[in-house]
Amino acid sequence: MKVCRRETFNAAHRLFNPAFDDAKNEAIFGKCNNPNYHGHNYTLETWVDGEIDPETGYVIDLKILSDIVTEEVKEAFDHRNLNLDCPEFANLIPTAENIALVIWNKLRAKIDSKYSLEVRLWETERNSIFYDGK
Secondary structure, X not given: OEEEEXXXXXXXXXXXXXXXXXXXXXXXHHHHHOXXXXXXXXXXXXXXXXXXXXXXXXXXXXXXXXXXXHHHHHHHHOOEEHHHHOHHHOOOOOOHHHHHHHHXXXXXXXXXXXXXXXXXXXXXXXXXXXXXXX
């Protein structure tokens, strides 16, 4: 059985590789390389897979899951510049793929290993990333 908690957060970032010159960064990242940054209204789906607890009827208490996502993701990334404000991206380009990977790792550390964990991060209405640790 899988359950999902959906949360949103807003963050700015710049896609930029310091090993590349300006022309190569522009060619690869285009307008996402804007030196003044740009932002997204992200939607995060956190999926937890496990057995239904016969005592509670829950796979996992979604309030507890919400609290974990709020602490690990929303408090860390909401209304932040990912490049400048978040140590997780000090040496990691904050692409949607890398953001999803960082989020999965942060949540995996807080959610009991008896559960499978998957995250889906929507950067735009048309672009999303799915990561399940594999």
